[in-house]
Amino acid sequence: MPVYLDYNATTPVAPPVLEKMSPYWARYFANPASPHLLGKEAQDAVDQARQTIANLMGTTPQELVFTSGATEALNLAIQGVALAYESTPRRHILISATEHKAVLDPALSLAQRGWEVEVLPVTPSGLVEPDVLRRAIRPTTLLVAIMLANNETGIIQPIRELIPIVREAGAFFLCDTTQAAGKIPLSFQELDIDLAVLSAHKFYGPKGIGLLYVRRRSPRVSLRPLLLGGGHERGLRSGTLPVPLIVGMAAALEYALQDLPQTLASLSAKTTLLWERIQQVSPSARLNGADAPRLPNTLSVIFPGVLARELLARMPLVAVATGSACTSAKPEPSHVLLAMGLSPEQARATLRFSVGRPTTLEEIERAQHYLAQALAELKLAHR
Numbered sequence: 001m002p003v004y005l006d007y008n009a010t011t012p013v014a015p016p017v018l019e020k021m022s023p024y025w026a027r028y029f030a031n032p033a034s035p036h037l038l039g040k041e042a043q044d045a046v047d048q049a050r051q052t053i054a055n056l057m058g059t060t061p062q063e064l065v066f067t068s069g070a071t072e073a074l075n076l077a078i079q080g081v082a083l084a085y086e087s088t089p090r091r092h093i094l095i096s097a098t099e100h101k102a103v104l105d106p107a108l109s110l111a112q113r114g115w116e117v118e119v120l121p122v123t124p125s126g127l128v129e130p131d132v133l134r135r136a137i138r139p140t141t142l143l144v145a146i147m148l149a150n151n152e153t154g155i156i157q158p159i160r161e162l163i164p165i166v167r168e169a170g171a172f173f174l175c176d177t178t179q180a181a182g183k184i185p186l187s188f189q190e191l192d193i194d195l196a197v198l199s200a201h202k203f204y205g206p207k208g209i210g211l212l213y214v215r216r217r218s219p220r221v222s223l224r225p226l227l228l229g230g231g232h233e234r235g236l237r238s239g240t241l242p243v244p245l246i247v248g249m250a251a252a253l254e255y256a257l258q259d260l261p262q263t264l265a266s267l268s269a270k271t272t273l274l275w276e277r278i279q280q281v282s283p284s285a286r287l288n289g290a291d292a293p294r295l296p297n298t299l300s301v302i303f304p305g306v307l308a309r310e311l312l313a314r315m316p317l318v319a320v321a322t323g324s325a326c327t328s329a330k331p332e333p334s335h336v337l338l339a340m341g342l343s344p345e346q347a348r349a350t351l352r353f354s355v356g357r358p359t360t361l362e363e364i365e366r367a368q369h370y371l372a373q374a375l376a377e378l379k380l381a382h383r
């Protein structure tokens, strides 16, 4: 029986979410943009889902743009803002060194097209220091992108201290909140951010649906669309709306946020237990970002002297990640860990464990057993 400890890569769709989605595949299947009664029923479902998400995230429905996921939402935020303000003197963009590739790559693509893109370093604990941001920001800075929680390490950035610096400089703040949603309390309005993203499959919703939050009031953020066509989503993202996925995303957010304090405590307890068990079988194991605030479900663990790839190959029944799942097709050591000052060897010796709501104590014990076995096998193989 495999043990799934890779909830930061993706989560299963929760049964109540599946149930809420089910009438919208074949019964209420009409195009919400169609003017007939069936279209209106589909549009009502979209409106209701948008309102539910807006209520849960502390926004208005008009500030939400549905996309295919966080990757598209981040591309729309970065490239869309850059294009909208192209002819202004603000051509400087700041991003933190530990951003997801879906932020780094669009920003690098802008750099190739003449924008000035600067990467903010992080401390060995993975944090962007307010003073570092203060020194780097300029009157010409258009956009600052700093994630709330990192997918590989779970490290939570001090964004409450960083936002006022961005505000004062008159720049926009883009926060990648993909990993934070459903794991820690999160309200876009309360955080006073300008742009933020979600991806439903990270919080027990379906894959293929996400959103971009675009602030509409003081300051209003202008965006140029990347996808042109029928003018859906107030012209910001054309394409027929996937009604079952949108309904599923709203249901998943409700599911993930109900009893959040209890969920947080339960995730923390499972993570603490898992860490104890890992240390029992590998006393030299070290935790990346140990002294930083972290998500309650994530452990980024260095197994000194071990190649994480080889360790993974010897425990096929444990689903964990080396580096970020989204980029693990590439064998390079994780840019996130290198940015924190780890050597390439330490980065290659790191595994990410992420627990979820369904994780059981029995699974943690089984993972410990498989890990012990794999470490022993590796030791023998390298004698």
Ligand SMILES: Cc1ncc(COP(=O)(O)O)c(C=O)c1O
Binding pocket: 008, 009, 068, 069, 070, 071, 072, 100, 102, 147, 149, 150, 151, 176, 178, 179, 199, 201, 210, 326
């Ligand atoms: C922090 C972060 N941002 C963005 C993404 C991209 O999300 P998606 O693959 O759903 O587009 C991920 C996915 O792993 C992520 O963890």
